[in-house]
Amino acid sequence: AQTVTQSQPEMSVQEAETVTLSCTYDTSENNYYLFWYKQPPSRQMILVIRQEAYKQQNATENRFSVNFQKAAKSFSLKISDSQLGDTAMYFCAFTMNNAGNMLTFGGGTRLMVKP
Amino acid sequence: GAGVSQSPRYKVAKRGQDVALRCDPISGHVSLFWYQQALGQGPEFLTYFQNEAQLDKSGLPSDRFFAERPEGSVSTLKIQRTQQEDSAVYLCASSFAGRQLGNEQFFGPGTRLTVL
Numbered sequence: 001a002q003t004v005t006q007s008q009p010e011m012s013v014q015e016a017e018t019v020t021l022s023c024t025y026d027t028s029e030n031n032y033y034l035f036w037y038k039q040p041p042s043r044q045m046i047l048v049i050r051q052e053a054y055k056q057q058n059a060t061e062n063r064f065s066v067n068f069q070k071a072a073k074s075f076s077l078k079i080s081d082s083q084l085g086d087t088a089m090y091f092c093a094f095t096m097n098n099a100g101n102m103l104t105f106g107g108g109t110r111l112m113v114k115p
Numbered sequence: 116g117a118g119v120s121q122s123p124r125y126k127v128a129k130r131g132q133d134v135a136l137r138c139d140p141i142s143g144h145v146s147l148f149w150y151q152q153a154l155g156q157g158p159e160f161l162t163y164f165q166n167e168a169q170l171d172k173s174g175l176p177s178d179r180f181f182a183e184r185p186e187g188s189v190s191t192l193k194i195q196r197t198q199q200e201d202s203a204v205y206l207c208a209s210s211f212a213g214r215q216l217g218n219e220q221f222f223g224p225g226t227r228l229t230v231l
Binding site: 004006037042043044045046047050091093101102103104105106107108 | 118146148150155156157158159160163171174204206208210218219220222223224225
């Protein structure tokens with residue numbers, strides 16, 4: 001079974017600064033996807049960024065980027081120039097190419113951006 | 116276009132009551148997922164549909180949980196004889212294609228179920 005671990009239950013960052021959220025996972029598969037999802041207080045989960053395991057290049061989406069270390073099974077999210085609207089729960093998630101792409105989530109990191 | 120919608124947004128049930136939670140996926144989305152999110156935790160997979168076929172129900176915690184998607188669009192998650200441990204947010208998600216790796220899942224706002 002796959003597991004996803006987020007070791008930081010809560011983090012805070014000052015507005016405009018950079019913060020990194022950690023995620024590790026465990027799998028014996030070679031072909032998979034990793035995701036970071038954001039869940040604001042309104043509860044609707046939104047995809048932030050996605051990484052294909054066979055791609056060595058780290059994914060980036062505007063202020064969001066990942067550091068994907070396949071051998072170490074590590075997938076951290078870096079948020080640059082943090083904004084108040086980034087305040088939310090962040091979930092790291094994993095999917096394999098079976099079971100209809102069901103997502104396995106970590107326990108989440110609550111990020112507070114302070115003005 | 117409209118996103119994934121769920122109803123009701125909040126449901127309070129007395130222990131032993133049956134409840135039905137509805138999910139309207141994005142039009143044209145083939146895949147539909149149900150997840151259960153306990154307070155302060157990450158979502159956990161319950162079941163998966165591809166069109167009207169329920170291809171995976173390995174995450175359903177007991178035989179009191181039942182899901183259907185009879186016409187391949189709207190889905191209903193039914194919980195019979197609710198227990199206090201069923202209290203959680205139930206999330207529905209849909210994605211466009213079938214078994215293709217990495218398809219983005221679009222989530223609904225969830226239904227918060229409280230069992231008294």
